[in-house]
Amino acid sequence: MNTQEIQHQIATAVQMAKDSDILSGSMTNNVTINFVANAQLAVGGSAAMTYMPDEGENLARNGGSMYINVGTMQTIYEESLPHTAQVLHELHKPWVLDPVAIGSGKIRTYVLKRFKEYKPSVVRGNASEIIALANLWGLLEEGGPSRVRGVDSTDSVLAAKEAAIALAKWTGGAVAVSGETDLVTDGNHLIMSYGGSVMMTRITGSGCSLGGVIAVYAAVASPFIAALTGTNLYNVAGKRAAAKAGGTGTFQMYFLDELYNATPQDVSENEITAEEV
């Protein structure tokens, strides 16, 4: 695909999501659970959140895609997250993984290891999380420890390039690395997406809600186009919201407004550059 073809597919994905009202269930953390749901609704999806194994399976069966985020780990997730991912994998349903705070606890590590065999369609994270996941799954030749601190990245997006490509090749899907400039790859194409705002790092949930929005797009587009559409949209909305905001409080509300208002053209024309893999 050349850039023009990619842009066309992005525009189509934005419009299809607006028209679809497609169900994209989530098993996610409680810090940003409300923001994830509202972001999914803003772009035209339908949101439903659950913690339980049988309900996760039902969402997998009834929805067009799912979003799984391992933040605020809870005991029941030891059972319900791998079970739901397995069902998604068996049904060939697209799902997005957000490996938040990878490395910070036993259940979290267990669950993230299990996900290797269920191949998430899109992995979204900051640079440190992407490097850590590629290491956990043994995909890097010289796996050194990444530098996850709490939920923050201490690595640059480009430092995660090799890990992102390795993950995308393993899953056959796509990887989105969020940072000042964002990186999206399917293992063959590598796109850098520009825009956003530093305010996105001073609110909680800009990453989680992007994962949820990518899940909505993954129900109507390929993993690579879904990851890129969500990433472009967030760069458009972040830039526009920051221009209006008086601080991080109003920024959040304007940001949701911009997610709701962005047109297919707005999203497809956000600045991107393509690199060789």
Add this chain to the structure above:
Amino acid sequence: MNTQEIQHQIATAVQMAKDSDILSGSMTNNVTINFVANAQLAVGGSAAMTYMPDEGENLARNGGSMYINVGTMQTIYEESLPHTAQVLHELHKPWVLDPVAIGSGKIRTYVLKRFKEYKPSVVRGNASEIIALANLWGLLEEGGPSRVRGVDSTDSVLAAKEAAIALAKWTGGAVAVSGETDLVTDGNHLIMSYGGSVMMTRITGSGCSLGGVIAVYAAVASPFIAALTGTNLYNVAGKRAAAKAGGTGTFQMYFLDELYNATPQDVSENEITAEEV
């Protein structure tokens, strides 16, 4: 009651809630738990949320009413929700049930079945949820499956008329069916309430927070007047907030502002029509 008497009682309920600061505890889902609390506070109530059986009982004993919403089911709720509902029933305290996502899992179904004997004062839901609950409780002669999808309704409000009346007759309380036009019934009266905004369907929690607000009103008015007061208020606030909002983000904030600012007259004069049951 004629419409004028109903309107008078609505205005009284709004003012009493503003003056009361009455405690209306909740056992609810984590997606919209913050919005529920803020909506209850905006109309003059006091909010407190818990998951634990002994604390649910304490809230039932110490508060004027309670709100129980089965979204984001968790293991402890298998014990704590029926126990709390039983205490409320024994104490003759009003409580509001929101049967979110009915049918999507085992614990959820078990809990909702148990609630039949504890007769919620108000049931609030979308059309599909109301039909599904009436079916689950065996109240409909020809119970066909409703069409709950995730947390969404795929049935129209009027399609739930028979189910709503059957539920109200069983509980001796009231039922509020939320949709484009809302239906409120106590089994004898049937009121349609107009207004609101399509944006209420593109944010999460407009239904849940209405349930919490109805619980506040149920502490100071009859179930029927409480359900109608909350429903009217939401139609007023939704319409006004949509007129100011630039999207679904600012809509949420203006909506809370309008809940806080609406006068007894604003709420009592919202357009309603009465139908024969």
Add this chain to the structure above:
Amino acid sequence: MNTQEIQHQIATAVQMAKDSDILSGSMTNNVTINFVANAQLAVGGSAAMTYMPDEGENLARNGGSMYINVGTMQTIYEESLPHTAQVLHELHKPWVLDPVAIGSGKIRTYVLKRFKEYKPSVVRGNASEIIALANLWGLLEEGGPSRVRGVDSTDSVLAAKEAAIALAKWTGGAVAVSGETDLVTDGNHLIMSYGGSVMMTRITGSGCSLGGVIAVYAAVASPFIAALTGTNLYNVAGKRAAAKAGGTGTFQMYFLDELYNATPQDVSENEITAEEV
């Protein structure tokens, strides 16, 4: 310290937090978990929330301070809250305790009793909670029951003066009592801080998020200065946000904006008075 020295240290704390991006993990309630994180980020900290014992320990080890709030008690907290507090105590890391809704359930009472030996650096609560905690820990000579109702205080701030001083003397740290006028003490100094807005009582989380913000400051200042800096900041931000807000919805967003925008001078110059202990 005289008032001028206190003000100088407050200004320094505000600036250090803005420059630090220091990790201040939380184990807190789900009603206001998002607000706590956003408030911590607004003042320059980094937020990470967990429920699990091993992850709580990791946050204690890796962060500069922690915030523990016992609202929306869950089963796992019976293990993870005392364990994390013990680790914090052993590592001499500052931590802030918010004894929300003290007295409302068995696990909550057990956990709060255990905290006595792990001496929180700052205790923040409303007057009724502070009195109840001092009673629970046996620090008051004539301990009568306080009047906690749900999550609300029914006692005045000054009524908690003796309890606040007793707690501060026991922990060797500080206590912040939130109310119309706020009281901060380290057992030797006693400061009253003025400002804020009545709207802070009609939204949920102004107290919890203050606790989280004090935890950020406690990573860069003494417990007493941290408690006072957070309290002053909240009085500044509350007053300014209320002047702009059209209701409790917009108030929340403007409030976060003001947390983000307040300068060291704004916070240090908020009106305070010193009293003899």
